[in-house]
Amino acid sequence: MRHVSVDAASGRYEVVVGEGARHGLAALLAARLPTCRAAAIVTQQRVVDEGWLEELDPGVDASLHVIEEGESAKSLATVERLCAELVTEGVSRRDVVVGFGGGVVTDVAGLVASVHLRGVALVQLPSTLLGQVDAAIGGKNGVNLREGKNLVGTIHQPIGVLCDTAVLATLPAREWACGNGEIAKYALLTGGDPVALATAPLDERIARCVEIKADYVGSDERESGRRALLNYGHTLAHALETAQAGRRDADLRHGEAVAIGLAFAARLAARLARIDEARVRQHDAVLDVFGLRGELPAQSSASTIIELMRSDKKAHHSLAFVLDGPSGFELVEDVAEREVLATLRAMGAGS
Numbered sequence: 001m002r003h004v005s006v007d008a009a010s011g012r013y014e015v016v017v018g019e020g021a022r023h024g025l026a027a028l029l030a031a032r033l034p035t036c037r038a039a040a041i042v043t044q045q046r047v048v049d050e051g052w053l054e055e056l057d058p059g060v061d062a063s064l065h066v067i068e069e070g071e072s073a074k075s076l077a078t079v080e081r082l083c084a085e086l087v088t089e090g091v092s093r094r095d096v097v098v099g100f101g102g103g104v105v106t107d108v109a110g111l112v113a114s115v116h117l118r119g120v121a122l123v124q125l126p127s128t129l130l131g132q133v134d135a136a137i138g139g140k141n142g143v144n145l146r147e148g149k150n151l152v153g154t155i156h157q158p159i160g161v162l163c164d165t166a167v168l169a170t171l172p173a174r175e176w177a178c179g180n181g182e183i184a185k186y187a188l189l190t191g192g193d194p195v196a197l198a199t200a201p202l203d204e205r206i207a208r209c210v211e212i213k214a215d216y217v218g219s220d221e222r223e224s225g226r227r228a229l230l231n232y233g234h235t236l237a238h239a240l241e242t243a244q245a246g247r248r249d250a251d252l253r254h255g256e257a258v259a260i261g262l263a264f265a266a267r268l269a270a271r272l273a274r275i276d277e278a279r280v281r282q283h284d285a286v287l288d289v290f291g292l293r294g295e296l297p298a299q300s301s302a303s304t305i306i307e308l309m310r311s312d313k314k315a316h317h318s319l320a321f322v323l324d325g326p327s328g329f330e331l332v333e334d335v336a337e338r339e340v341l342a343t344l345r346a347m348g349a350g351s
C-alpha cells in the first residue's frame with residue numbers, strides 16, 4: 001500500500017492507495033474514531049451491483065444510503081433526504097459518514113457529513129479514477145443549483161481516504177477517460193513528464209496525483225490563493241456541464257469537460273499573448289497522451305457559455321480563468337469578452 005499524508009490547516013489525514021485498501025476501513029475507524037458505533041455508507045446502486053460492498057466491514061453497525069446516478073443527484077434535495085435518514089437511524093456526533101462511489105457520491109457524502117448535526121466524521125472510499133486522483137481528496141464538497149455547478153458546499157476534511165485500486169476493475173472505459181482529464185490537468189500544472197505519469201503502474205499514478213493535490217491543499221486549504229489553480233480548465237468545463245443540465249441528451253461527463261476546458265484555456269492564453277503556439281501544441285500533446293479530445297460539443301453556443309462562465313463562483317461577475325503565462329499559471333480576472341468569444345468561435349462554437 002502507498003500512503004500519502006494530507007496536511008490541511010484543519011487536520012492531517014492519510015490517503016491509502018492500493019489493491020484492497022477498502023478493507024482497512026474498520027482499522028481506520030478504530031484508530032481515528034474509537035467512539036464510533038455506526039457507519040452511514042453513502043453509495044450508488046452501480047457500486048452495490050458490482051459487488052463492492054459485499055465484504056466491506058466497517059467494524060460497527062452499517063446502514064446503506066443509495067443515491068441516484070449523475071449530476072442531478074448532487075442536489076440539496078438529496079442532502080436533505082440523507083440527513084433525514086441519518087437522524088431517523090440515530091447516527092450521532094460520534095459516528096461516521098462513509099462516501100463509497102465516484103465524485104458525485106463523495107461530494108454528496110462530504111456535504112452531508114459536514115452538516116448532519118453540524119458536522120460528523122467522514123471517510124472517503126472513492127471508487128472511480130477521478131474520485132481517487134481528485135474528488136475525494138482535499139475536503140471540498142458541493143451540490144449543484146439550477147444556476148450552476150457546486151454552488152452550495154463546504155470544506156470538511158475526511159479522517160481518512162481509502163483508494164482501493166481493486167474496485168476500478170469494473171470501471172467503464174469512459175470513466176477511465178474522465179479520470180484522465182484531471183490527471184492531464186496535474187501533468188500540465190506541474191510540468192512533469194506526461195508519458196511517465198500516464199504509463200506508471202496504477203497505484204503509483206494515483207498516489208502521485210494525490211501527492212500533487214495534497215501539496216496544493218496543504219498550502220491553501222480554503223482556496224484563497226494557490227489551490228484555485230487546481231481549477232485549471234474548470235471555468236469552461238463547469239459552464240459546459242451547466243449548459244447541458246436537465247437536457248435529455250445531456251452526455252458530457254465532468255472529466256471530458258475538463259479536457260475541453262484545458263484545450264480552451266491554452267488557446268485563450270495564446271490569444272492574450274501569454275503563451276506561444278508551441279505551448280498550445282504541448283497542451284494538445286498532453287491531452288493526446290491521455291487519449292483525450294479537446295473539442296467543444298456540437299452546437300455549443302458561445303453566448304450561453306460566456307453567460308454561464310460569468311456566474312462561475314470564482315469569477316465575481318467578470319470573466320476569470322486560470323491561465324498559463326510567462327510567470328506560470330495564475331488566476332487572470334477581467335478577461336475581455338471579445339477575446340473569450342473569439343477563442344470559442346475559433347474552436348467551433350456558434351453564436
Ligand SMILES: NC(=O)c1ccc[n+]([C@@H]2O[C@H](COP(=O)([O-])OP(=O)(O)OC[C@H]3O[C@@H](n4cnc5c(N)ncnc54)[C@H](O)[C@@H]3O)[C@@H](O)[C@H]2O)c1
Pocket residue numbers: 044045046047050069070071074101102103104105107127128129130131134135136137138139140141142150167168169170171172175178179254255
Ligand atoms: N470535490 C472535489 O474536489 C471534486 C473534484 C473533481 C470532481 N468533482 C466532482 O466529481 C464528479 C464526477 O465524478 P466521477 O467522474 O467519479 O463521476 P460519477 O461519480 O458520476 O461516477 C461515474 C459512474 O461510475 C459509476 N461507478 C462508480 N464506481 C464504480 C466502479 N468501481 N465500477 C463501476 N462503476 C462505478 C457510478 O455509479 C457512475 O455511474 C463531478 O460532480 C465533479 O464536480 C469534485
